[in-house]
Amino acid sequence: MLNLAQDPTLQSFGHDTWWLVLAKVVLAFVFAVLATLLGVWFERRVVGLMQVRPGPNQVGPFGLLQTLADGIKMAFKEDILPTKADKVVYFFAPTISVICSVTALSVVPFGPVVSVFGHHTPLQVTDVQVAVLVLLACSSMGVYGIVLGGWASGSTYPLLGGLRSSAQMISYEVAMGLSIVAVFMTAGTMSTSGIVAAQGAGTRFSLFGQSLPGPGWYAVLLLPSFIIFFIATVGETNRAPFDLPEAESELVAGFMTEYSSLKFALFMLSEYVSMVTMSAVTVTLFLGGWRAPWPITIWSGANSGWWPLLWFLGKVVLLVFVFVWLRGTLPRMRYDQFMRLGWKVLLPINLVWILALAGFRVTSGWERTDRLMALGIPVVVALLAIFFWPSRKPAPAPSLQEQVHARPEGSFPLPPMDLQVPPSPRTRRAVAERQPANVGADAGTVGTDEREV
Amino acid sequence: MSDFPYLSVLTLAPLVGAVVVAFLPRTRPDLAKQVALGWSLAVLVLAIFMWIAFSAGGDRLQLRESYSWIPRWGVNFTFATDGIALVMLMLIAVLVPLVILASWHDAEGSKRSVPIYFALLLVLECTMIGVFAAADVFLFYVFFEVMLVPMYFLIGSYGGHQRQYAAVKFFLYSLVGGLFMLAAVIGLWVVGGHTFDWQHLVDADINTNTARWLFLGFFVAFAIKAPFFPFHTWLPDAGGAAPAGAAALLVGVLDKVGTFGILRYCLPLFPEASRWFAPWALALAVIGIIYAALLAVGQNDLKRLVSYTSVAHFGFIGVGIFAFTTQAGTGSVLYMLNHGLATGLLFLVVGMLVSRRGSAMVGDFGGAGRLMPLLAGVLFFAGLASLAMPGTAPFISEFLVLLGTFTVNKLVAVIATAGIILAAAYVLWMVQRTTQGTLNPALAESPSMRRDLSVREKVVVAPLIALLLLLGFYPKPVTDVINPAVQATMQDVGRTDPAPAVGNVQEASR
Amino acid sequence: MSLSPYVPIIGLFAVAAAFALFSVAAARLAGPRRYNRAKLDAYECGIEPSPEPVGGGRFPIKFYLTAMLFIVFDIEIIFLYPWAVSFDLLGGFGFVEMVLFIVTVFIAYAYVWRRGGLDWD
Amino acid sequence: MAPSHYLILASILFTIGAVGVLVRRNAIVLFMCVELMLNAANLALVTFSRINGDLNGQIMAFFVMVVAAAEVVVGLAIIMSIFRSRRSASVDDANLLKY
Amino acid sequence: MSDLKFPAINYSALAPILILFGVACLGILLEAFVPRRLRHPVQLTVGLLGVVAAGVVVIRNAGARTLTAGDAVAIDGPTLFLQGSILLLGLLALLLIGERSVERGGAFVPHAAVVIDTPADREQQSGGGTTEVYPLTMFAMAGMLLFVAANDLLTMFIALEVFSLPLYLLCALARRRRLLSQEAAMKYFLLGAYASAFFLFGIALVYGFTVGASNGRGQGGGVDFGTIHAAVQNSSASPVLLFAGIAMVSIGLLFKAAAAPFHVWTPDVYQGAPTPVTGFMAACTKVAAFGGLLRVLYVGFSGAAWDFTPVLGAVAVLTMLVGAVLAVTQTDIKRLLAYSSVANAGYLLVGVLALSKDGLSSTMFYLVAYGFTVLAAFGVVTLVRDTDGEATHLSRWAGLGRRSPLYAGLFTFILLAFAGIPLTSGFTSKFAVFGAALDGGQTWLVIAGVLTSMVLAFPYLRVVVMMWLSEPGESTPAVAVPGWATGAAVTIGVAATLVLGVAPAPLLDLANGAAEFVR
Structure with missing residues (x-):
């Protein structure tokens, strides 16, 4: 199945006529805007359904x-420029956000090579050798x-x-960046079309002497990478349950607090x-891109012509639905839990997984x-190390009373000996043992113990 | 016994003594003094044996020993001595025990450790012997520089008024000179074929221009050390601040390193350059004689005065050296010895006076001779010796210098002679103002001024007086040793005497 | 005429930029403007804004720490990418080198973890 | 655009950085100027490599990036610690060390 | 499939470097997993063992003359000699750093925000104090080992940063006078980064020169010294790039070597940094910097010697002059030693510019001799202290000779060595470099060296005067009783100064035997 006629390679790019390029660019942009319009509606409807209410109708x-x-x-609301704001930066910040998220679409493959008015061209704005780096650059910027x-x-x-x-995004950027390494390793290329092609190639594994076709999607082959990547995607896009920058209870509307009118709309x-771009990227990197999923592949024409666009959009919508689903069902994480998940769970698992895969x-x-x-x-060594790792027994937690007594002299007026005054809520809070957050459970399938790394 | 390693033993012995003395308990100063004295006497004995072992008519450099040190640079521990060095070594060996004896109580005045004082004196002796005994330029340089350190501490820690200033000035002057010499030494090493052996270097063929520069490097160092006229300003300070014993060594021996170095290194190594520079050197020397003498006349501080007389005397020595006649050369070397004895005596006696009065100002004395006739007499004798009274040893040397110079350069000789008159002026005036005349009433009230020479002090001055008189009448044993060396040196320079020299010397010495 | 494959990226960038700038500018023109001093103050939950200057105030050191950690690991990623892409070419030698590299980073990581650099509270 | 133009750009950037370090007073700005210089060097390396079709320069640029990053980390740590104990990032305010 | 050629790596030749890097990494792990109370002894032991192990390997490698790791690293005579000296001096510095009994808790602070003698500080120090200094030191040393072995400019640049970055941090860790220390670190960092940017741009230019020179001859460009040498020898291309490159690379190296006019950081950093770190920098950084400079000039750019010698000569003269003259006006002992180190950099440059085998060996000898002396000097400085820490102002040293003659005596000896008095290593090393330079025809440098030595003697003498010839006053601090570590370091340093002054022949022979670069 390698390199079928419709599979674009890097050589397929850079030969389009100018109007074709222009059309692709405009279409990609329109796709982004439309996706937003529909996406917001979709989210509100779905969440509404989940919460047993109609939503916008x-x-x-x-x-x-x-x-x-x-x-x-929004456009007709007053555009407020706070007195203390740095005018220029305040003005440009939302545009940076928009530009970066839109530009990422330029290297996402929507489909195979198709014929448009007699021109054979891949259904993708462009592709370069380092396409995935372009994606990462956009998300970082x-x-x-x-x-x-x-x-x-x-x-x-x-x-x-x-x-x-920003702390959140860069933390998850690390996880995301590392999870793609496995993809590169398997695909041997950084070009998005190349990765899609590589997933189409499938694998073969031998069972009882017979060579059988195996799945080609990296979501299956590289499951840990996929899971980490998807979690990181959610974190990277500031979506629930990781929508901490906008945690209303703590920070009002986060960085958008002072923004109004169309600037707010741009954010x-x-x-x-x-969200859509990230879904598209996930599809490209892990879910076979525009290739039809397994049962449909029985039909031999599924991966040619304009059909793949449908599969692609279907997969994207599915992922967007997962985003919405997460928002509808999961509570927001606490900031420390969130950072701990990123740095202490995703990162080490990722590195170990890369090494294991490389070794394999x-x-x-x-x-x-x-x-x-x-x-x-x-x-075996790793397992032994884990099993025999001297587990530190946490010191028996002193009772609240003991802790109160252990406070340094003079820090708090002590109640008289005979009067049994319960500790005040403030003291209780101050000395309460912090229970470690059960991050493994939140990460779903990633479930692991910290000691494992 | 002639293959006994005299020179290295002689060099090392005081060092060992110094270590021993330094580690004696601070609480027993007398023990330290006795050990130091004993040790220096032992050195003297050894030196006398060496004198006997030296054959006056033999090779130029005798008692040669050589041990490898830094082969990569061609550096060896080479010791050897010619007549000139031998005389100086004897001078050291004689002076040090006397100085130790003379400064018996000097260190007690300060709050510093007494054993350390005597240890420093012995270290100084070690370096002084080393510098005269070395026949390796590198080794010579090492001793030349290291010599500064004990002297620096002697002046700085145990000195009198303004000792810090004097010590630093002394050290910096000498170090500057030393560094000039270092440059010259390195240069010599490079052009001389990577060896430091004196004999090899004398035979080396050096480019004229280079030789002149190198000569200048050495000469500046020695001129500072000696000190010659424009570089002399440190000496009055150092001499004035140093404790009497140290001052005696400083002026009596240390400074001779300068003139010795010129004779031993500048002249043989760079004969052409020496001839080229000789007029300048002569001019400096002559200016030094007159200028220092004039300054001495005006001095109020006894020790400074004596220091200035030394500068004038060094002028004489310089004249003798750069006259390039055997007579003058021999006179110079003899002068070095005699000056060591005479000025040493003068410093010691002045030190005795000063320690009694607690002041070195001439004005604080006056008529002291009435209280202490013996001391005043010794001072008078020392002064006469210093101004080269016939009958005392310096007379012969000064006479030889002038005679030798006159044959080649009449003008210089004449001007230098004028220095003698000035010398008479300052010495006599000094003696008169301190010991003669009306008694200063303040002196009479001071009980210490009534103490005349003690036995210890008599023991100190007696040998010096004896030597001065002896050499004044019968210098032959010394001149016999000196003459061949000086002749060889003059041969190196390439100057032959205009008149038959040796006979004259013999005659004059009688 | 064939364009460099990078040109379309710039094209999309330009389109997005044009749109965004147009929107931002349009908001200035389209919206009403009713002056109210309170409206222009920084939002502080209805209370008077604190006089503390925002830029001069301190914020938790953890942000810096996170930034530094990010740099460290981002650099690691920079090296991992080319290695991963040409993994098959590099073979065992590349693998060993990369194991050493990752282990080194891991050591630093373990240190940071143990010293509480990853705890946010 | 000829490749040599990139060299000129690199030199200009380097000069800006170099002069910036000398005239500016804020530690962070100084620090950024230094980073600018490093990146100018990177640009020069890559350009030379491009002009002559020799890959070594690009590889070097990689290493330089790493070094620059390490420098950022260390530098930020130092500047931050001084900022936190003085509340100022101006180099002129740090004047305890004088002759 | 594989058309990549992997460089052959001679692991035994690289072993000293690898050992130190390993020990540094191990140190980090120990820092993370060893209980606080045990960290100090464990870290110190591991560090010392690592240095000794690396030293043993260096000695075992003694005959190695090879290029390895794709010609990026040269293990030859000078490399081994300098590596050995870095390890030896580093060992002493490590002892100074490991001192804990002079001041309870050591001289280093873990957190910039903790004020000394507060409960928080006491708590932090109760368990042996900060121990991160050990891994940092080991990293710095490992970087230095690599630096002197680097056979291409890029490796050199990386090594430069590897040993500089920990040093920047170490500078900021003084437990007392924190503001001073942080300020020193910031200055050091900013200027150091500035200099390394120059170094890097120089590399870029040299690379441009080599690729230009190789154009049309089929071989690629590069920044390893072999390629550079070939390019310099054969190129008909315009040498503008080369000269600019040499100039900029030299700026980077001269900065580390503290040569004027790139020395401005030296006094500030020497004063502000914790004294053991200052000693480490003064000794080991100097070895590394001059090791690198020697290799760059002797191996890489030797073909252009005629062009750079006058410029570097001028730098050398300026360095000696600045160091000597400004040392005179100093009132702080650490600043004084800093300026003296600047002047010494000038003397070392004189040796470097001899551009001969003798120049190489004499410079290496000088580096070792100076390193020992300066370490001992800073070791003594750590001991002179009162309740507020080290008393570094010169006026406080007045009368020290009366309070503690032993240490004043040792320090006097050290100062005499700096002044170049015979029978100290200071004399023999000066003699060596001046001799080599005169042999190499650099008479004017030698004369400048001698003249500045005279000036430089004055500040040293002033300290000696202070210590011995003044009476102790109220403010004269006591001298702390050194722990075994400082005691050992100072003793070894002084002993080495004496031995190298009295019997330098073995080391000279060793240096001379090692003075041959491989290309």
């Missing part, structure tokens, strides 16, 4: 035009929009929101475009026994 059929109406309304917006507002809440948001737009691949050509030895010994 007045403007247009099924309330489809609700978002458009909101946007137009997006941080600037947020942190600058927060800083330029000249206000405390946006500043803290922006900082938190919203960029968030939804990011390096030894793939070896004799069976050698290979077992080479792979088995480190695994």
Whole structure:
């Protein structure tokens, strides 16, 4: 199945006529805007259904035009420029966000090579050798929009929101970046079309002497990477349950607090475009891109012509639904839990997984026994280390009373000996043992103990 | 016994003594003094044996020993001595015990450790012997520089008024000179074929221009050390501040390193350059004679005065050296010895006076001779010796210098002679103002001024007086040793005497 | 005429930028403007804004720490990517080198973890 | 655009950085100027490599990036610690060390 | 499939470097997993063992003359000699750093925000104090080992940063006078980064020169010294890039070597940094910097010697002059030693510019001799202290000779060595470099060296005067009783100063035997 006629390679790019390029660019942009309009509607409807209420259903059929109406309304709201704001940066911050999230679409493959007015062209704006780096660059640059917006507002809440948001995004950027390494390793390329092609190639594994076709999607082959990538995607897009920058109870609306009118709308737009873009990237990297899923592949024409666009969009919608689903069902995480998940769980698992995969691949050509030895010994050592790791028994938690007594002299007026006054809520809070957050449970399938790394 | 390693033993012995003395308990100063004295006497004995072992008519450099030190640079521990060095070594060996004896109570005045004082004196002796005994330029340089350290502490820690200033000035002057010499030494090493052996270097063929520069490097160092006229300003300070014993060594021996160095290194190593520079050197020396003498006349501080007389005397020595006649050269070397004895005596006696009065100002004395006739007499004798009274040893040397110079350069000789008159002026005036005349009433009230020479002090001055008189009448044993060396040096320079020299010397010495 | 494959990226960038700038500018023009001093103040939950300057105030050191950690690991990623792409070419030698590299980073990571650099509270 | 233009750009950037370090007073700005210089060097490396079709320069640029990052981490740590104990990032305020 | 050629790596030749890096990494792990109370002894032991192990390997490698790791690293005579000296001096510095009995809790602070003698500080120090200094030191030393072995400019640049970055941090860790220390670190960092940016741009230019020179001859460009040498020898291309490159690379190296006019950081950093770290920098950084400079000039750019010698000569003269003249006006002992170190950099440059085998060996000898002396000097400085920590102002040293003759005596000896008095290593090393330079025809440098030595003697003498010839006053601090570590370091340093002054022949022979670069 390698390199079928419709599979674009890197050589397929850079030969389009100018109007074709222009058309693709405009279409990609329109896709982004439309996706936002529909995405917001979709989210509100789905969440509404989940919460057993109708959601927007007045403007247009099924309330489809609700978002458009909101946007137009937004345009006629007053555009406030706070006195303390840094004017220029305040002005440009939302545009940075939007530009970054939209530009990422340029390297996402929507489909195979198709024929447009006699021109054979891949259904993808462009592809370069380092396409995935372009994606990462865009998502990294997006941080600037947020942190600058927060800083330029000249206000405390946006500043803290922006900082938190940037800390969050860069933390998950690490996890995301590492999880793609496995993809590169398997695909041997950084070009998005190449990765899609590589997933189409499938694998073969031998069972009882028979060579059988295996799944080609990296979501299956590289399951840990996929899971980490998806979690990181959610964190990267500031979506629930990781929507901490906008945690209303703590930071009002985060970095957007001082923004109004269309500038606010642009931030919203960029968030939804990011969501869609990230879904598209996930599809490209892990879910076979525009290739039809398994049962459909029985039909031989499924992966040619314009059909793949449908599969692609279907997968994206599915992922967007998962985003919405997460929002509808999961509570927001606490900030420390969230950071701990990123740094203490995703990161080490990722590194170990990369090493394991690399080791597996390096030894793939070896004799069976050698290979077992080479792979088995480190695994056994690691397991032994985990089992025999001297587990520190936490010191028996002193009772509240003991802790109160242990406080340094003079820090708090002591109650008389005979009077049994219960500790005040403040003391209780101050000395209460922090229970470690059960992060493994939140990460779902990642479930692991910290000791494992 | 002639293959006994005299020179290295002689060099090392005081060092060992110094270590021993330094580690004696601070609470028993007398023990330290006795050990130091004993040790220096032992050195003297050894030196006398060496004198006997030296054959006056033999090779130029005798008692040669050589041990490898830093082969990569061609550096060896080479010791050897010619007549000139031998005389100086004897001078050291004689002076040090006397100085130790003379400064018996000097260190007690300060709050510093007494054993350390005597240890420093012995270290100084070690370096002084080393510098005269070295026949390796590198080794010579090492001793030349290291010599500063004990002297620096002697002046700085145990000195009198303004001792810090004097010590630093002394050290810096000498170090500056030393560094000039270092540059010259390195240069010599490079052009001389990577060896430091004196004999090899004398034979080396050096480019004229280079030689002149190198000569200048050495000469500046020695001129500072000696000190010659424009570089002399440190000496009055150092001499004035140093404790009497140290001052005696400083002026009596240490400074001779300068003139010795010129004779031993500048002249043989760079004969052409020496001839080229000789007029300048002569001019400096002559200016030094007159200028220092004039300054001495105006001095109120006894020790400074004596220091200035030394500067004038060094002028004479310089004249003798750069006259390039055997007579003058021999006179110079003899002068070095005699000056060591005479000025040493003068410093010691002045030190005795000063320690009694607690002041070195001439004005604080006056008529002291009435209280202490013996001391005043010794001072008078020392002064006469210093101004080269016939019958005392310096007379012969001064006479030889002038005679030798006159044959080649009449003008210089004439001007230098004028220095003698000035010398008479300052010495006599000094003696008159301190010991003669009306008695200063303040002196009479001071009980210490009534103490005349003690036995210890008599023991100190007696040998010096004896030597001065002896050499004044019968210098032959010394001149016999000196003459061949000086002749060899003059041969190196390439100057032959205009008149038959040796006979004259013999005659004059009688 | 064939364009460099990078040109479309710039094209999309330009389109997005044009749109965003147009929107931001349009908001200035389209919206009403009713002056109210309170409206222009920084939002502080309805209370008077604190006089503390925002830029001069301190914020938790953890943000810096996170930034530094990010840099460290981002650099690691920079090296991992080319290695991963040409993994098959590099083979065992590359694997060993990369194991050493990752282990080194892991050591630093373990240190940071143990010293509480990853705890946010 | 000829490749040599990139060299000129690199030199200009380097000069800006170099002069910036000398005239500016805020530690962070100084620090950024230094980073600018490093990146100018990177640009020069890559350009030379491009002009002559020699890959070494690009590889070097990689290493330089790493070094620059390490420098950022260390530098930020130092500047932050001084900022937190003085509340100022101006180099002029740090004037305890004088002759 | 594989058309990549992997460089052959001679692991035994690289072992000293690898050992130190390993020990540094191990140190980090120990820092993370060993209980606080045990950290100090464990870290110190591991550090010392690592240095000794690396030293043993260096000695075992003694005959190695090879290029390895794709010509990026040269293990040859000078490399081994300098590596050995870095390890030896580093060992002493480690002892100084490991001192804990002079001041309870050591001289280093873990957190910039903790004020000394507060409960928080006492708590932090109760368990042996900060121990992160050990891994940092080991990293710095490992970087230095790599630096002197680097055979291409890029490796050199990386090594430069590897040993600089920990040093920047170490500078900021003084427990007392924290503001001073942080300020020193910031200055050091900013200027250091500035200098390394120059170094890097120089590399870029040299690379441009080599690729330009190789154009059309089929071989690629590069920044390893072999390629550079070939390019310099054969190129008909315009040498503008080369000269600019040499100039900028030299700036980077001269900065580390503290040569004027790139010395401005030296006094500030020497004063502000914790004294053991200052000693480490003064000794080991100097070895590394000059090791690198020697290799760059002797191996890489030797073909352009005629062009750079006058410029570097001028730098050398300026360095000696600045160091000597400004040392005169100093009132702080650490600043004084800093300026003296600047002047010494000038003397070392004189040796470097001899551009001969003798120049190489004499410079290496000087580095070792100076390193020992300066370490001992800073060791003594750590001991002179009162309740507020070290008393570094010169006026406080007045009368020290009366309070503690032993240490004043040792320090006097050290100062005499700095002044170049014979029978100390200061004399023999000066003699060596001046001799080599005169042999190499650099008479004017030698004359400048001698003249500045005279000036420089004055500040040293002033300290000696202070210590011995003044009476102790109220403010004269006591001298702390050193722990075994400082005691050992100072003793070894002084003994080495004496031995190298009295019997330098073995080390000279060793240096001379090692003075041959491989290309």
